[in-house]
Amino acid sequence: MRITLISDTHTKHRNIEQDLPGGxxxxxxxxxxxxxxxxxxxxxxxxxxxNLSQYNAQVFIAxxxxxxxxxxxxxxxxxxxSYKWITYLQDSSMVYExxxxxxxxxxxxxxxxxxxxxxxxxxxxxxxxxxxxWAAIPPDTDILVTHGPAWGTRDMVMGQxxxxxxxxxSDRIKQIKPKIHVCGHIHxxxxxxxxxxxxxxNASVLGERYTYDYEPFTFEWxxxxxxxxxx
Numbered sequence: 577m578r579i580t581l582i583s584d585t586h587t588k589h590r591n592i593e594q595d596l597p598g599g600x601x602x603x604x605x606x607x608x609x610x611x612x613x614x615x616x617x618x619x620x621x622x623x624x625x626x627n628l629s630q631y632n633a634q635v636f637i638a639x640x641x642x643x644x645x646x647x648x649x650x651x652x653x654x655x656x657x658s659y660k661w662i663t664y665l666q667d668s669s670m671v672y673e674x675x676x677x678x679x680x681x682x683x684x685x686x687x688x689x690x691x692x693x694x695x696x697x698x699x700x701x702x703x704x705x706x707x708x709x710w711a712a713i714p715p716d717t718d719i720l721v722t723h724g725p726a727w728g729t730r731d732m733v734m735g736q737x738x739x740x741x742x743x744x745x746s747d748r749i750k751q752i753k754p755k756i757h758v759c760g761h762i763h764x765x766x767x768x769x770x771x772x773x774x775x776x777x778n779a780s781v782l783g784e785r786y787t788y789d790y791e792p793f794t795f796e797w798x799x800x801x802x803x804x805x806x807x
Contacts, residue, residue: 581793584606600631602625606641622656640695684754685720686710688723689742715752725742727739749774763786766781770804
């Protein structure tokens with residue numbers, strides 16, 4: 577199964593077009609918008625994402641800049657639902673099956689994060705509400721997509737020593753052991769780590785100055801053995 581991972585495009589999604597080779601799945605881990613209030617940002621992204629015909633399925637979640645999805649969800653989903661090929665996940669799952677039906681995976685997406693300034697999808701750090709969000713992740717999830725990172729994994733801003741990931745999310749991941757965890761949010765935390773059970777990806781494509789600094793991750797993945805071969 578060939579997968580591409582991206583995150584934090586902030587309306588600059590067209591800058592990465594030359595680095596999207598195609599495959600089974602493309603997954604975006606949130607922050608498609610800038611201020612989060614302009615519905616045109618959502619429409620422009622969805623039109624672009626829907627037209628990535630080199631992929632069999634296009635999946636995305638919201639991030640902390642995507643205020644419209646929290647403040648005016650009906651308006652946001654009216655735009656999303658007007659496109660045929662994309663799937664938006666918010667505390668929900670989908671099952672992707674390869675065309676030959678020989679491989680499949682269960683994907684769960686959620687936009688929540690510990691409080692981070694006055695942005696969208698904030699919940700108190702280590703609070704009950706956030707714990708309940710992560711408790712809702714099905715234990716049979718293969719690919720977990722959250723906007724923010726887990727505590728201790730690709731969750732530090734370059735040049736700073738403070739970890740910004742979620743402790744409760746880290747605990748849940750260690751409990752259910754999804755095969756892949758995809759996040760973004762901390763741009764300069766972009767990178768990859770494997771702990772023997774879970775492949776962790778911070779898939780941010782923009783740097784801290786919002787320039788296109790990091791190419792998308794694309795790899796071949798065996799969902800049975802959980803082996804990855806980067807392309």
